[in-house]
Amino acid sequence: MAYITINKEHFAHNLCVIQEHLKMINPQKNIQVGAVLKDNGYGHGLEIMSNLAQQNNITSVFVKNYEEAIKIAHKFDSVTFFYGIAHKKITNIYPTIHSFNDIFNMERIIGDLSGMGVELKVNIGMNRNGIELRDLEQYIEMILQKNMRLIGVFSHNGYGDEIDDEFQRECDLHDILKEKVRQLSRQLGFPLPRFHSLSSSCTLRAKYSDDDLVRIGIALYGYLTNEIEIESAKNLKPILKLYANKISTRVLNPAEKIGYGGKSIIHEKTAISTYDIGYGDGMYRVNGSKKVLLPNGKEILPRSSMDCFSCYDTANEICVIDDAAYIASLFDTIPYEVLTRLSPFIERRII
Amino acid sequence: MAYITINKEHFAHNLCVIQEHLKMINPQKNIQVGAVLKDNGYGHGLEIMSNLAQQNNITSVFVKNYEEAIKIAHKFDSVTFFYGIAHKKITNIYPTIHSFNDIFNMERIIGDLSGMGVELKVNIGMNRNGIELRDLEQYIEMILQKNMRLIGVFSHNGYGDEIDDEFQRECDLHDILKEKVRQLSRQLGFPLPRFHSLSSSCTLRAKYSDDDLVRIGIALYGYLTNEIEIESAKNLKPILKLYANKISTRVLNPAEKIGYGGKSIIHEKTAISTYDIGYGDGMYRVNGSKKVLLPNGKEILPRSSMDCFSCYDTANEICVIDDAAYIASLFDTIPYEVLTRLSPFIERRII
Known part of the structure; x- marks a missing residue:
């Protein structure tokens, strides 16, 4: 989760x-x-x-x-x-x-x-x-x-x-x-x-x-x-990080498509996983009009879904946001909006 | 409220x-x-x-x-x-x-x-x-x-x-x-x-x-x-409408400014009110890069705040969303995202 x-x-x-x-x-x-x-x-x-x-x-x-x-x-x-x-x-x-x-x-x-x-x-x-x-x-x-x-x-x-x-x-x-x-x-x-x-x-x-x-x-x-x-x-140091967990992994072949409308197309045989954060959790929806990267440099592949996104990764857990200012700059807004829209239903842990 | x-x-x-x-x-x-x-x-x-x-x-x-x-x-x-x-x-x-x-x-x-x-x-x-x-x-x-x-x-x-x-x-x-x-x-x-x-x-x-x-x-x-x-x-008929209530009203003179950074400037003497919906409630933030209208045709004046927006109106109550597709088209997304990001803390009423 x-x-x-x-x-x-x-x-x-x-x-x-x-x-x-x-x-x-x-x-x-x-x-x-x-x-x-x-x-x-x-x-x-x-x-x-x-x-x-x-x-x-x-x-x-x-x-x-x-x-x-x-x-x-x-x-x-x-x-x-x-x-x-x-x-x-x-x-x-x-x-x-x-x-x-x-x-x-x-x-x-x-x-x-x-x-x-x-x-x-x-x-x-x-x-x-x-x-x-x-x-x-x-x-x-x-x-x-x-x-x-x-x-x-x-x-x-x-x-x-x-x-x-x-x-x-x-x-x-x-x-x-x-x-x-x-x-x-x-x-x-x-x-x-x-x-x-x-x-x-x-x-x-x-x-x-x-x-x-x-x-x-x-x-x-x-x-x-x-x-x-x-x-x-x-x-100042951001105090929040958002993590997603893996739902499933598969290996896809060239020309196979991913997600709604098959927006992302595979170019070479790759392992791909789905992670359990989507725009329904308050993360911005990724529709392909801009490239959105995770803190580890991997791309959130368009189109992201309400409850998950796909990514060329196989880790069990992945950090989605460690700096709200990055997401804010991509979506023409300010960190306040990125942060306040995070769903209150996501579990919070003090570290 | x-x-x-x-x-x-x-x-x-x-x-x-x-x-x-x-x-x-x-x-x-x-x-x-x-x-x-x-x-x-x-x-x-x-x-x-x-x-x-x-x-x-x-x-x-x-x-x-x-x-x-x-x-x-x-x-x-x-x-x-x-x-x-x-x-x-x-x-x-x-x-x-x-x-x-x-x-x-x-x-x-x-x-x-x-x-x-x-x-x-x-x-x-x-x-x-x-x-x-x-x-x-x-x-x-x-x-x-x-x-x-x-x-x-x-x-x-x-x-x-x-x-x-x-x-x-x-x-x-x-x-x-x-x-x-x-x-x-x-x-x-x-x-x-x-x-x-x-x-x-x-x-x-x-x-x-x-x-x-x-x-x-x-x-x-x-x-x-x-x-x-x-x-x-x-x-199909949208089932949701979002309403805001008035916080305060004032009459402003030409050249007076409104909101953060004074982004909106008054051109003629006008009554203006603030209403209690902001991006912290899940409405998209209005920063002036696009014109966002309410269902009554009035503009949400940039910049909107976390908890409120200003508008040339004096009604006690105002409809903010009656069609999520309109907001979605302005913000390069789909109604699903506009709807799912509405704060669960807003009161819901069956009509």
């Missing part, structure tokens, strides 16, 4: 790369690393990744929705989910507020929201999610009026990867946001929430931060997709 | 298209429809699809592996799984034998295999999985010697979609296979197993069959990818 390995030493190493950088850019402040475990731990497996985060003393994590949050809440001090609403009040699970509707919808389901912790997302230029900076006071008043706990106020810098002035502009807007929250805290008398904004690439390119937390996703998994030169990004 | 609807009437209709065709090509024989529910029901959801199959009086189904089989075995007379081995003897769960190793590996785990039902897969030209026709007798002798029950002998015609003489050549080889099994049954004195070979496209293009069963996957879900003209394929 196919399986995925997750390298715990690489995970600890990647975390260390981030922590070292944080110490360097602000030795006075102990900026925490919050692990982003959303989308089934970027496809690595929520269960296994939350265990690794816990073992590495990470106390704050971020997931996609309430369903992910309740699975792992017992392992952390705080679990913030980015989208959708909570169905119950749970002390250390914090929904993200993007609009008044989020509050009204939770009130409709849960009733009294008093005591519930929430984080407020503020748009600083990606123009995607979150409330507008100009509406900040109104939102905070509503949260206080409903006796909710404002755990955090955060933004998301969408220009971490690009050579673009927008990166700095968004950093400046985040500072303005923080100053505004501090003023409101004094004025309205609520405890100062935690602040965070920086993702993996933003963190590693930042020269200074006095945030309480950074939200690290892709770098913990060993990748970065920066256009700009970030020295420490080169030290 | 994003969700998927599965249309039960379309499913029943698609089943009917197949059944009508089977009656036409062999009115004497009641050829059964076996439903292929592998890979989480081609991404539609194993639970929901197995319920629909059961409600439509389908009694034989096919899944990917033992893990899928045990989840649904109580609903059917027979559940055959294509890959990997069984971990326990269960009366109505049948592993597929592709090699002697499958038998040895099961013996190592389970011990005595007597009484276990198995199906034997024979290669008739795809040169992918299954044993060779010349080894048939040897395999059947081994199965009998271990007192296993030979439930079925089957092949897979890999040329259903193509205008190619191979289709007929493989049909002929399947007939030879069946004749050989019948001879061995008389000679060695074992009950005749069931025979099957035809997939969706092969079934609908076949002019005759006397198999016991056809294995129908993609057509039940409402698609076919045939190059050759198959009249009845035009009547």
Whole structure:
């Protein structure tokens, strides 16, 4: 059976790369690393990744929705989910507020929201999610009026990867946001929430931060997709490998064909095997429009099937992915997509 | 929260298209429809699809592996799984034998295999999985010697979609296979197993069959990818739709940018919303290299994110996929891949 390995030493190493950088850019402040475990731990497996985060003393994590949050809440001090609403009040699970509707919808389901912790997302230029900076006071008043706990106020810098002035502009807007929250805290008398904004690439390119937390996703998994030169990004190590096992082997003669539509044709007498990973497992379908190689240099012969692929090899086991960036470059995408689409039904093993 | 609807009437209709065709090509024989529910029901959801199959009086189904089989075995007379081995003897769960190793590996785990039902897969030209026709007798002798029950002998015609003489050549080889099994049954004195070979496209293009069963996957879900003209394929109706819900709305001014790297730029003052489907949910990532439209004609603005996309719309809910063939054509693939990669964590609803 196919399986995925997750390298715990690489995970600890990647975390260390981030922590070292944080110490360097602000030795006075102990900026925490919050692990982003959303989308089934970027496809690595929520269960296994939350265990690794816990073992590495990470106390704050971020997931996609309430369903992910309740699975792992017992392992952390705080679990913030980015989208959708909570169905119950749970002390250390914090929904993200993007609009008044989020509050009204939770009130409709849960009733009294008093005591519930929430984080407020503020748009600083990606123009995607979150409330507008100009509406900040109104939102905070509503949260206080409903006796909710404002755990955090955060933004998301969408220009971490690009050579673009927008990166700095968004950093400046985040500072303005923080100053505004501090003023409101004094004025309205609520405890100062935690602040965070920086993702993996933003963190590693930042020269200074006095945030309480950074939200690290892709770098913990060993990748970065920066256009700009970030020295420490080169030290990141992918933590995931995907392995397939052999289904069967046969020896074929010249002119014999393989797979759907007989797309691959044999040129000389060869032993060929089928391995149990296909596009139904989340690997990209290989249809012959590009050549896709395995880490051992052998080709995945077109066309690959839903549950298997053929290859000129006879090994019992074969590594299919050891670097998601290679597959991403072939399929005009980024490692994030290659990783998140890996089927959660594939067995995960810690190594 | 994003969700998927599965249309039960379309499913029943698609089943009917197949059944009508089977009656036409062999009115004497009641050829059964076996439903292929592998890979989480081609991404539609194993639970929901197995319920629909059961409600439509389908009694034989096919899944990917033992893990899928045990989840649904109580609903059917027979559940055959294509890959990997069984971990326990269960009366109505049948592993597929592709090699002697499958038998040895099961013996190592389970011990005595007597009484276990198995199906034997024979290669008739795809040169992918299954044993060779010349080894048939040897395999059947081994199965009998271990007192296993030979439930079925089957092949897979890999040329259903193509205008190619191979289709007929493989049909002929399947007939030879069946004749050989019948001879061995008389000679060695074992009950005749069931025979099957035809997939969706092969079934609908076949002019005759006397198999016991056809294995129908993609057509039940409402698609076919045939190059050759198959009249009845035009009547198939996709059963799945994917819907996203709104996260937030804002009004943007000319020159404002949206999403990672500010890839989309606003030309006139517009209301824009974010919806809760991204590539982490199994939708393809939209990076701007091609224009991707929603069923309502609006564009998914590049770049889409892991958990959301932006769009010039303000509706609370929006349909993202109503025809997987459209997405497949944009991303150089087939509906199977678009469907199987949909995250199993998205809620499924029968309509």
